[in-house]
Amino acid sequence: MTGLRWKRVLVKLSGEALAGQQAMGIDPDVVGRIADDLVSAVRLGAEIGVVIGGGNLFRGAWLQKQGTDRVTGDHMGMMATVMNALAMREALAARGLKASVLSGLPIPTVCDTFTQRGGLEHLASDRVVLFAGGTGSPFFTTDTTAALRAAEMRCDAILKATNVDGIYTADPKKDPNAERYDRLTFEEAISRDLKVLDTSAFALARDNAIPIIVFSLQEAGALIEVLAGRGRATVVAG
Numbered sequence: 001m002t003g004l005r006w007k008r009v010l011v012k013l014s015g016e017a018l019a020g021q022q023a024m025g026i027d028p029d030v031v032g033r034i035a036d037d038l039v040s041a042v043r044l045g046a047e048i049g050v051v052i053g054g055g056n057l058f059r060g061a062w063l064q065k066q067g068t069d070r071v072t073g074d075h076m077g078m079m080a081t082v083m084n085a086l087a088m089r090e091a092l093a094a095r096g097l098k099a100s101v102l103s104g105l106p107i108p109t110v111c112d113t114f115t116q117r118g119g120l121e122h123l124a125s126d127r128v129v130l131f132a133g134g135t136g137s138p139f140f141t142t143d144t145t146a147a148l149r150a151a152e153m154r155c156d157a158i159l160k161a162t163n164v165d166g167i168y169t170a171d172p173k174k175d176p177n178a179e180r181y182d183r184l185t186f187e188e189a190i191s192r193d194l195k196v197l198d199t200s201a202f203a204l205a206r207d208n209a210i211p212i213i214v215f216s217l218q219e220a221g222a223l224i225e226v227l228a229g230r231g232r233a234t235v236v237a238g
């Protein structure tokens with residue numbers, strides 16, 4: 001292995017990224033392109049865990065607004081993340097890369113249930129591990145799940161792959177004057193309420209001294225650049 005800044009990483013993929021240009025659903029071309037990047041990363045020697053969101057299918061908070069009980073909505077959101085993980089597992093398998101889906105929400109006839117030991121064993125045997133089902137509990141997000149699994153899997157960094165190229169002073173989609181940060185401390189990210197990740201995710205990463213790198217997945221090869229410690233991104237650390 002050469003040239004990798006981070007060896008074992010937790011990649012957080014937002015569910016919305018999987019929808020591509022569609023408003024909702026799973027775009028197989030986008031899933032395939034992300035799978036290509038994951039394959040390249042593993043070939044370079046990286047150990048990869050992936051937490052997949054579900055916002056392309058369901059979010060508990062949306063369902064609650066439509067009158068669904070929040071906990072039921074969150075169960076639907078967590079099941080959405082399992083669907084996304086199954087789609088990604090198939091895309092990786094089609095490229096010859098073995099991947100395991102471990103769910104925080106037990107669905108034993110569909111995939112294995114998450115345990116720390118199982119996750120560590122898979123990562124050590126060069127399998128990509130797709131952490132689905134969020135934490136398994138309602139009222140949490142997959143960003144917090146990413147920080148939790150990164151700590152449990154002893155990852156060197158959390159790579160938050162999203163649709164913006166870093167953290168800005170304000171939401172760049174709403175404020176054209178927003179400026180991008182290259183680096184931030186955890187305290188700055190939390191106290192400035194910068195929104196890209198929720199506070200509990202930042203706090204968990206801070207407490208476990210795991211840096212968070214926020215970068216855009218729009219460009220093919222972006223993941224490799226970030227793994228090498230290059231590329232356009234915001235690093236949140238110390």
Ligand SMILES: Nc1ncnc2c1ncn2[C@@H]1O[C@H](COP(=O)(O)OP(=O)(O)O)[C@@H](O)[C@H]1O
Nearest residue numbers: 014162164166167168169170171173194195196
């Ligand atoms: N301070 C900020 N810097 C960068 N992006 C921000 C900021 N505040 C809000 N955002 C928004 O966060 C989104 C990325 O977060 P992500 O978790 O991938 O999306 P979502 O929350 O929709 O699942 C971007 O679409 C961006 O518009």
Ligand SMILES: O=c1ccn([C@@H]2O[C@H](COP(=O)(O)OP(=O)(O)O)[C@@H](O)[C@H]2O)c(=O)[nH]1
Nearest residue numbers: 015053054055059060074077134135140142
């Ligand atoms: O530990 C968790 C993680 C997720 N969710 C539910 O799953 C949905 C999808 O996750 P998220 O919104 O984090 O996905 P993303 O924004 O990454 O697409 C959330 O809205 C919640 O309803 C949950 O209840 N507990």
